[in-house]
Amino acid sequence: MEQQSIHNISNVVQPLDISNLINTIPLETEFVLLGECTHGTQEFYQIRSSITKKLIEERGYNLVLLEGEWPVIWNIDKYINNRTPIHNTAQQALNDIVNFPKWMWNNSIIEELVEWLKVNNTNTHLLGIDCYSLLESKKQLIEFLDRVDPEYSEQVRQMLSFLDRYPNGQQYGYHIVNGELKHHSTQIQSVLQNLLSDLQWNKLPNYKNIDKLELLNAEQNCEILVNADEYYRKMYYEPSGSRACWNIRDQHMTTTLMRLKEYFPDSKIIIWAHNSHIGDALASNTGSNSFDENNNWNLGQMVRQVFEKTEIIGFYTYQGSVTASNQWDGETLKMELKPAYSNSYEDYFHQIAKYKNITSFYLDFKNIINTGNTNTNLDINNFPNQYKTTTHLSIITETIDINSKILVDNIPINSVFNIIDRKYTKYNISRLKIKDSGWITENIPYSNINTYCILTKPISYDNYQFINTLRLQRWVGVQYHPDSELESHYVETKIGKQYDKIIFIDETISLI
Numbered sequence: 001m002e003q004q005s006i007h008n009i010s011n012v013v014q015p016l017d018i019s020n021l022i023n024t025i026p027l028e029t030e031f032v033l034l035g036e037c038t039h040g041t042q043e044f045y046q047i048r049s050s051i052t053k054k055l056i057e058e059r060g061y062n063l064v065l066l067e068g069e070w071p072v073i074w075n076i077d078k079y080i081n082n083r084t085p086i087h088n089t090a091q092q093a094l095n096d097i098v099n100f101p102k103w104m105w106n107n108s109i110i111e112e113l114v115e116w117l118k119v120n121n122t123n124t125h126l127l128g129i130d131c132y133s134l135l136e137s138k139k140q141l142i143e144f145l146d147r148v149d150p151e152y153s154e155q156v157r158q159m160l161s162f163l164d165r166y167p168n169g170q171q172y173g174y175h176i177v178n179g180e181l182k183h184h185s186t187q188i189q190s191v192l193q194n195l196l197s198d199l200q201w202n203k204l205p206n207y208k209n210i211d212k213l214e215l216l217n218a219e220q221n222c223e224i225l226v227n228a229d230e231y232y233r234k235m236y237y238e239p240s241g242s243r244a245c246w247n248i249r250d251q252h253m254t255t256t257l258m259r260l261k262e263y264f265p266d267s268k269i270i271i272w273a274h275n276s277h278i279g280d281a282l283a284s285n286t287g288s289n290s291f292d293e294n295n296n297w298n299l300g301q302m303v304r305q306v307f308e309k310t311e312i313i314g315f316y317t318y319q320g321s322v323t324a325s326n327q328w329d330g331e332t333l334k335m336e337l338k339p340a341y342s343n344s345y346e347d348y349f350h351q352i353a354k355y356k357n358i359t360s361f362y363l364d365f366k367n368i369i370n371t372g373n374t375n376t377n378l379d380i381n382n383f384p385n386q387y388k389t390t391t392h393l394s395i396i397t398e399t400i401d402i403n404s405k406i407l408v409d410n411i412p413i414n415s416v417f418n419i420i421d422r423k424y425t426k427y428n429i430s431r432l433k434i435k436d437s438g439w440i441t442e443n444i445p446y447s448n449i450n451t452y453c454i455l456t457k458p459i460s461y462d463n464y465q466f467i468n469t470l471r472l473q474r475w476v477g478v479q480y481h482p483d484s485e486l487e488s489h490y491v492e493t494k495i496g497k498q499y500d501k502i503i504f505i506d507e508t509i510s511l512i
Contacts, residue, residue: 005461010352012367012463016360016503018050022058024364024501030309031257032061033271033278033300035499037316037346038337038476039101040323040511044315045109047503051313052270053116060268062124063260064117067253067273068105070220071136072096073128080118080126083213090114099132099168100329101478103512127260129271131252134169134228137221144218148207159191160225173232185233192229196222216263220256227252243286243296250277254302261307273299275314276475276491279498280304284491285445285470293446300498314499316473318350320508324480334510335480342413343390343454344472345495349504364501370464383422386456387432387442389415390472391486394452396438400431407438416456448491467496 014020025032032055036044055061066073076093079085087093093114094106117124138160145153162181166172175181181188199222204215227248234244253273261267271278281287281298288295300312319339325331340346353359389411396408400423417440421433430442432453441452450470461469470492474485481488495502 005466006348006351006355008461008463009348009363009466010356013352013356013361013363015358016047016362016505018047018054021362021501021503022051022054024366025055025059025311026309027059028309029268029311031269031271031303031307031311033273033303033310033312035273035275035278035312035314037275037314037474038322038324038480039104039274039478040476040480041315041317041320041505041508042109042511043317043505043508045107045511047315048272049109049113052113052272053120055268055270056117056122056124057120061270062122063264063267063269064124064126065129065257065260065269065271066105066126067130067271067277068128069099069130069133069136070128070217070224070256071133071140073105073126074140074217076114077126080114080121080124082118083211090118101325101332103323103332104478107512109511125264129253129256129273131224131227131231131249132169133224134172134232135163135166137224137228138163141218141221141225144214144221148210148214149203152203156195159195162188169228169232170235172229173235176229176233177236189229192226196226212263216259220259223255223259224252241294243294244291246296246298247291250298250302253277253299254306257299257303258306271299271303274475274477275316275473275498276477278312279314279493280312283495283497284493285450286448286491311501312499314495314502315505316346316349316502317505317508318346318353319506321510322476322480322508323511324476324478326481327479330479332512334512335482337476337480337508338482338485340474341391341472341486341490343451344474344490346474346504348466348471350506353504353506359507360503360505362501362503365467365496366500368463368467368496384418384420384435387417387419387440387453388456389413389417389440390451390454391449393449393486394440396434396440398438400425400433400439402429402431402441417453419453449486450492464496468494470494 034048034051052064075086075096079087079093090111094111097106117126142153142157145156176185200219204219231245231248234248238244277298278300281296281301286296289297304310320337322335322337323332324335325333392413394411395406398405398407418435419432420435422430424430429444431439432442433439443450472490472492474489475491476489
């Protein structure tokens with residue numbers, strides 16, 4: 001990106017000051033979604049904690065929802081609100097988190113926030129919105145029924161006894177798709193659906209003098225049984241690359257949010273989740289409201305569509321260290337976070353930070369309007385022209401067919417080629433003809449990474465065009481694979497459509 005574009009964006013970024021940032025959130029906002037581009041960055045947790053406290057103190061927010069499991073965070077909330085807690089300290093409550101990845105919610109920053117909520121509490125609740133907890137939710141549901149309806153509890157215990165033989169949801173999912181439960185699959189779905197219906201319509205309304213939060217807990221755990229069953233089925237049933245599992249999780253998060261809003265109609269809600277969950281999925285070319293082309297949808301997209309008064313804030317970094325694992329359920333590691341990829345948003349934000357001589361900033365997209373003054377002075381259809389590669393995944397093939405004989409692979413990033421023509425192939429893939437050579441890919445629609453070649457001539461973007469152009473950005477979950485970083489951790493989106501604002505920290509450190 002040419003220096004003029006960096007200068008343009010630099011004029012609108014603001015030094016990171018939590019009070020100033022919160023003042024940019026409209027007073028009528030009911031939902032504030034706080035993201036993170038990794039699940040293991042200390043600064044992201046600390047900043048979200050500071051924002052959360054101020055929103056509670058100054059704006060009256062009273063529900064904090066985490067991308068975590070309902071049953072264990074429910075018990076943490078009982079500690080915060082003195083509702084017959086089974087723990088005496090926040091650390092004791094957090095130690096109940098035994099499933100991978102423990103570090104996400106059992107860490108010193110969350111411990112401090114939990115204690116702060118307990119001391120400063122004004123009827124604020126901390127709750128989980130994920131749906132992994134198949135077995136834990138079953139256990140908590142039966143414990144509730146043991147107390148209020150022992151006879152029905154025994155029926156439910158027998159009804160769900162098929163779950164008792166499995167140590168975790170993954171094992172259950174495997175056996176219901178490929179193993180001993182396969183021939184009972186449809187029956188089990190009916191059992192779970194009927195249980196939820198019976199509980200909602202026939203049982204919970206008749207449990208008089210029971211705290212409404214306990215009723216909520218029972219209903220939510222039963223809802224998790226239904227959605228976790230579907231999630232773990234899809235994990236093994238769907239082909240590699242399917243986004244079905246993802247969509248189930250985010251749909252569950254959204255319906256949980258809607259249920260909580262119904263239980264707490266006057267609530268103002270803060271949500272902590274990964275950027276990939278809270279950033280509007282419609283900002284990517286794989287996002288949609290349908291599943292026609294293996295599309296994905298997410299929490300941020302659906303919250304925006306259902307509730308108008310929403311503020312979404314993404315968090316990004318350029319380099320540093322991160323807490324992650326090299327495999328699911330693997331060892332917790334402190335890993336080096338490689339400098340962000342060339343041509344990514346983080347790379348450009350890093351250049352802006354250097355230009356401004358600052359280490360962090362926030363950027364409010366609502367202040368960036370479409371001026372219509374983008375000046376490219378370029379005709380992308382004017383050949384010959386020079387293009388450069390943007391990834392190390394580029395290859396040169398003998399013919400326009402992307403599957404034809406490979407002439408050159410392992411092409412370095414920013415390699416320059418003289419292009420004499422462009423053609424579109426199946427699935428609208430654009431291919432470029434290299435002078436005196438074969439063909440190279442320019443763009444692949446409907447994939448996480450779309451852009452493989454760009455013009456070498458600099459394009460001077462206005463700020464609106466800059467934030468609404470598909471560019472790479474990095475997402476690291478609980479696993480980090482630096483050796484395959486581009487393929488494993490990057491997607492292309494229009495960041496200005498994903499969020500209302502972003503927070504950028506140039507260099508960050510691992511959570512633990």
